[in-house]
Amino acid sequence: MNGDARGWRLALVPDALINPSDRDRAVLPDVLGVLEANGYGVLQLPPPGRHGLLLAVIADQVAEYAHHGYAVVAIGVHGEPGGLHWRRLAPLLRHRGLALPPRHLIRPDVDAASEGQKLAVFLSDYDLPPEEQHRWRV
Amino acid sequence: MTHTESLPGVAQDRPRKVALVANCLMNQNAKVCEGARYRGVVNPVVEALRSRGYQLQQLPCPELAFAGARRWWAVYEQYDTPAYRAHCRRLAQAIAPLIEQHLRRGDDLILIGLDGSPSTGVRFTSSKPEWGGRPNRPEDDWEIVPRRGVWIEELEAELARRGLPPVPATGWALDMGRFDEAGSRRDLEEFLDSRESAAISHGDEPAGQ
Numbered sequence: 001m002n003g004d005a006r007g008w009r010l011a012l013v014p015d016a017l018i019n020p021s022d023r024d025r026a027v028l029p030d031v032l033g034v035l036e037a038n039g040y041g042v043l044q045l046p047p048p049g050r051h052g053l054l055l056a057v058i059a060d061q062v063a064e065y066a067h068h069g070y071a072v073v074a075i076g077v078h079g080e081p082g083g084l085h086w087r088r089l090a091p092l093l094r095h096r097g098l099a100l101p102p103r104h105l106i107r108p109d110v111d112a113a114s115e116g117q118k119l120a121v122f123l124s125d126y127d128l129p130p131e132e133q134h135r136w137r138v
Numbered sequence: 139m140t141h142t143e144s145l146p147g148v149a150q151d152r153p154r155k156v157a158l159v160a161n162c163l164m165n166q167n168a169k170v171c172e173g174a175r176y177r178g179v180v181n182p183v184v185e186a187l188r189s190r191g192y193q194l195q196q197l198p199c200p201e202l203a204f205a206g207a208r209r210w211w212a213v214y215e216q217y218d219t220p221a222y223r224a225h226c227r228r229l230a231q232a233i234a235p236l237i238e239q240h241l242r243r244g245d246d247l248i249l250i251g252l253d254g255s256p257s258t259g260v261r262f263t264s265s266k267p268e269w270g271g272r273p274n275r276p277e278d279d280w281e282i283v284p285r286r287g288v289w290i291e292e293l294e295a296e297l298a299r300r301g302l303p304p305v306p307a308t309g310w311a312l313d314m315g316r317f318d319e320a321g322s323r324r325d326l327e328e329f330l331d332s333r334e335s336a337a338i339s340h341g342d343e344p345a346g347q
Binding site: 002003004005006007008009010018019032035036038039040041042043044046047051053054056057058060061064065067068070 | 164165166167168169171172173174175176177178179181184188193194195196198199202203206207208228229231232233235236
């Protein structure tokens with residue numbers, strides 16, 4: 001695409017990693033900063049709670065990306081499965097014919113800087129197979 | 139306090155500053171082909187908001203879910219259809235409960251849209267009533283007109299239906315033809331700083347500080 005800067009990669013991200021509490025900010029890496037530095041777009045998930053319609057809307061968007069050459073990953077926090085809404089989101093994605101995106105879980109009990117580096121490596125390494133990239137990214 | 143103080147609700151903790159952000163300002167993959175100016179996150183917008191203590195609430199992208207990742211460029215009039223408006227209303231109903239929760243808690247909300255967009259424009263949208271048929275417009279011959287995009291109109295209508303007050307809004311001028319990042323940044327910062335000044339002149343402690 002002429003002059004288009006998109007990175008073709010995006011991440012499902014829990015609200016708690018985009019808007020961390022003061023306490024979490026001290027123990028978690030700056031996930032939004034790491035995503036930006038690695039050229040990923042963000043699909044923000046809602047805070048824990050019942051958000052059936054919004055999760056369905058998000059699943060529709062993931063399906064559209066996945067069917068057109070975009071790489072989608074999910075980032076969560078170890079021990080806090082509710083942030084990704086995985087029990088609700090996974091069936092919605094499967095129902096749309098999608099393989100579940102690879103997940104990377106951040107450990108809040110480990111040094112934030114090293115967790116940030118691990119996240120950066122995961123993001124940097126992941127992409128679709130070259131033949132899929134060539135098919136769509138023209 | 140803010141314009142939200144008369145709303146009934148439960149104020150459980152101190153008010154926060156929350157920015158409702160157009161989907162593509164956190165995810166440029168949502169843009170129409172040739173429309174992405176950044177790889178993913180639009181950092182100048184996110185930084186301007188975070189540095190002033192705003193939490194971010196991303197809005198859904200109405201065009202991507204409706205017309206797809208490989209949609210044609212379009213103007214306001216092409217999206218101004220009953221089916222697209224119904225789609226936008228569904229998205230508005232999906233995100234409105236979160237917005238309502240913030241407003242009833244007394245949080246200070248703002249909305250950052252995408253000026254020039256047929257859907258997410260706030261101050262300006264793109265217009266060309268005669269566009270349609272074969273997509274053979276080699277020149278940028280649309281016009282920029284001062285009005286909301288279709289999605290923002292439907293989102294604001296949904297909030298009004300719920301009895302919620304209007305959310306102060308501006309747009310990042312990404313879709314205005316020639317993109318001027320420095321000018322867009324200046325506009326956004328002026329908007330954000332005017333919010334701070336207004337809060338201080340009313341004797342309010344800015345939320346979330």
